[in-house]
């Protein structure tokens with residue numbers, strides 16, 4: 483057993499229910515797991531010490547939505563979009579072609595680099611989706627590779643209809659619900675569907691999600707990115723753990739979410755990178771909806787893996803306080819993954835802690851784009 487004590491903490495954001503933010507605190511981790519939280523004066527001895535030098539300590543971020551198994555890039559598409567072209571889901575197909583052509587080792591190396599970047603920005607729990615293979619073998623391969631780096635793997639065969647099925651989308655939905663699901667389910671914890679005018683309809687999504695549930699997977703949904711598309715109601719009806727995007731919501735959607743255990747996961751880096759209006763986090767919190775903030779890091783609609791920047795955007799653009807945004811990026815993400823023991827700093831937490839180069843968590847919003855994550859301590863899978 484190896485223990486480490488973190489001292490001289492400027493502010494500890496633990497999200498303990500009775501005292502979410504505390505001062506004069508110390509934290510001890512044993513083998514990467516939080517073993518003690520209390521007043522610095524009472525801190526027990528440990529094998530080693532991390533001096534926070536007055537910096538804030540926060541939970542490791544929980545990024546509950548990413549697409550990190552792919553090849554190629556779409557930098558040209560981004561430049562064209564910034565020059566005035568509008569975003570559509572169709573660009574996904576170019577990443578599919580590059581991903582299918584890439585050998586395992588290339589995908590594995592790229593994934594490892596992306597995961598390392600996320601961790602350097604404080605992300606210690608990361609959900610990763612398939613969705614750039616769209617054949618039985620390529621989807622299974624993406625999930626196997628994702629499983630090498632996280633337990634939170636999501637089968638997203640229903641990302642878009644691949645080009646070869648363009649004239650027979652029903653046959654593709656059959657494939658996703660049948661052989662593809664059967665091959666992928668052992669490597670996945672979740673099933674997801676992209677509901678969008680360029681992707682799948684609510685009725686198609688219902689079939690796919692029900693098939694995934696029958697195969698033992700938990701449910702997640704992409705909905706409401708570009709329009710109020712009925713996907714939120716479906717997610718609530720089926721008891722999905724999370725419905726992601728939620729940029730366009732009807733009043734009935736908000737009321738349904740408030741009455742449910744489904745988390746609304748907001749992805750402000752997508753709005754930033756597609757120049758779209760941001761989701762209204764304040765409206766959701768005021769209605770009693772549980773929210774999460776995640777990156778949706780992917781090669782098309784947003785290629786940033788920065789949870790700190792997502793927090794800064796939420797504060798700047800979505801009507802929440804820095805503490806509410808940080809809670810959504812940690813506790814909220816844990817809820818969206820139905821996980822306990824991550825996204826908070828309490829005895830038994832396995833999500834690790836982040837030492838900031840800033841005296842308060844509010845500096846995550848105050849200093850957008852600045853690398854404030856000084857050190858990530860602990861965290862076990």
Ligand SMILES: [Zn+2]
Nearest residue numbers: 547549704778
């Ligand atoms: Zn996504």
